[in-house]
Amino acid sequence: MPQKTFSGPAQTAPRYTSYPTAPHFHSGVGPATVESWLAELPAGEAISLYLHVPFCDRLCWFCACHTKHTLKYGPVARFLQSLHVEIRTVARLLGGRVTVNALHFGGGSPTMLRPDDTRELMRVLRDSLPIADNASISVEIDPNDMDEPRLDALAAIGLTRASLGIQDFDPKVQRAINREQSFEFTSSVVEGLRVRAIGSINLDLLYGLPHQTTASVAATIRQALSLRPDRIALFGYAHVPWFKKHQNLIEEAALPDAEQRLEQATAAAEIIRQAGYTAIGIDHFALPGDSLAIAASHGKLRRNFQGYTDDQLETLIGLGPSSVSRFRQGYAQNIAATGAYQQAVDQGGLAIQRGIALSDDDRARAWVIERLMCDFAFSRSEARALFGAAAEGIIGEAQTMAMAETSPQITVDGELFVVDPSLRPLVRTVAARFDAYLGRGTARHSMAV
Template sequence: MSASPAFQFADTAPRYTSYPTAPHFHNGVGDAQVRRWMAAVGEDEAVSLYIHIPFCDRLCWFCACHTHHTLRYEPVASYLETLYREIVLAAASLPQTVRVSALHLGGGSPTLLTPQDMHKLMDALREAFRFNRDASISIEIDPTDMDEGRLDAIAAFGTTRASLGVQDFRPEVQKAINREQSFEDTRAVVEGLRARGVAAVNLDLVYGLPHQSVDSIAETVAMSLSLKPDRVALFGYAHVPWFKKHQRLIDEAVLPDREARMAQSVRAAGLIRAAGYEAIGLDHFALPGDSLARAARKGKLRRNFQGYTDDPAETLIGLGPSSVSGFREGYAQNATAMGVYRRFIEKGMMPVMRGIELSGEDQVRAWVIQRLMCDFAFSVDEASVRFGETAEPVLEEAHEMCSRFPDVLVRHGGSFIVQPEARIHVRSVAAGFDSYLGRGTARHSAAV
């Protein structure tokens, strides 16, 4: 698109899985405050749980997750004993009548767990929490970890949705990111999950990787779609070697530039849509009958630390090192270092090291940014009803953006809407409403 001359789309921007974003969390949030927030959750309210398994048996060089590489199972087994204690602490801090509407296991590699430990973990969770009968239970899968026993355990866990990391199927790309994984291995896991009654399968693809081209990403998309996934996520590789040192093992000379990344994104998205998938937010696609697509059509799509979701719960409880909890009042992040995390639990304390309490203005901006990221639009009336006078300065900023950059944002009827040609840059548009951006020394990944 040709934006207004004065408007410059940022080369980098936050992914806005929260607002304020994690670099602006501080150590003023701890055990006592989080317990107050947990106690304030409504009786019979639905909550979401996120369980972080911070271990992998190989180190993928492209990964920006908080994880530890281990070839021994002893550290994993030891961690699980601490996690069980945190589960009990968290359940005791919430009203006893809360209900779990969604559970997500992420990592790291949750599929590193033995089948026996997978069963034990689910037993611990069901003993501590009440689960809705129709609770969504999802897990992230590394296909190279899988065997028949793990497939059986995932099904017995009650899994309703599995997300498989694919990245790219070309051997040259896989070797450059230390993530060798054949199409045949991936297909076998997909078929094994479906044979065991796992209702939905997601595939995660990545563009912007070393040695990738428009043709190679198109090839990977075609192979992935042949597996008929219910959802496809298409992420831009976040090259942040200042944050994740192992990314320095990637040769920057063979990374695609900004224009090449854009071309890869556009080509891949076009192929996925042409196959009958609906575009969801910035980087997700779903079959029309999928719950994420239905939520998007109804304006009920949401975004949290796991990305786009149709889960309506307003409270997310993160368990495990580095995991983040989200409350109406603010965010709280657990200690990342395993030793520090364990010492908190041993003292009977929530292992929170940092976070942020939301001001009234933060809540307005968080809502505006979430609606932009989910719907590419937000309602003036809804903002006013939700936030009253507190919303007025932010609405004035939106009016100013419309006046200055009509190729980017327009007022249409009762809503502010991101122009279709600018939607690929929605992270940069959202950044226009971020009052924290530029404070401190935080650096962000490529905006496209």
């Protein structure tokens, strides 16, 4: 597929893991609002949970997550006490009306928890909330945390999908991002998971890191493929030192430019496709029989704060500092500072700091942006059926884009508005054309590829 090249300044855009995006959340949504949203959940609804562990035992310089480095376990143990309280508070507000069908543990590094604490956390969850017997349970894993007892603990809590952070196997790149991790040890962790019948493996890889070249990225991809994961997430490194100060430790002069990033992403994607994986959206790949590939083939792919997902559940409740909840009515985010979060939940309340309630226009634009990010197209008839009058203005915007005399970003194919194939790697910039909030405030974004 021919790729359009960059000219002039590198293009930036939100990642669109939500719409409106997080910079537009505000303090007008607080604990009382979310209590009312929880009370309005329909009886019998299936929901998802996200639990955020805000600690790491080493600080990776590339990371943009809400986390803190600690060499002592005491703060982690203290945090877990508060997390247990929050779980019980949310369970009380839900009143047993819902069923949890999916759990995702992220961070930070949830695998730095001691094995007994991992088991206890799951016990508190199961004692407090109705968790389906066949619930999917996924955990983000730092392979360097792993040992036999931790692997046993993950098996004991019913882990169904493991997501391993790799980033890159080149020692020079690893030193430049403070993430030294050998291929051999990573392979042993994958084997340890599979021996315990945790068969669904995702590998997280990055391009655009310091000292990476197209050749070095390709070498890492081939090593990763030798582990035969079910999924691969190939993210572009987001260099946002104004947001995450520790990224200033990365030598900017060693970062590839926009043209090089696109070349790395394109080459890596081709190697993965040739290995038999299906391309999913802009940065995920899956074996054809994986549920993510099946969802994509049926137009059921979704996008949330963890990236592309086959999770069809409308409600996602976030637990832990900085975690984001998604309701039909809007988004809500917990306090990011761990100490302030603990103080709020220890008093028996919610730790909501900000969020946004959705208008009809927000819902329609969110759907269009999600479909563009997932399918590179959206249907005007489906938009009208779902959103009525709220869709008309957006359809008009798409028609105007399609009628552009030079370099239209969208074309018309029957009922569909379709992103030009050459622009698919840059679909974030196309989605941004439908973002009614973009340009408000002072939010800055990472490169669009």
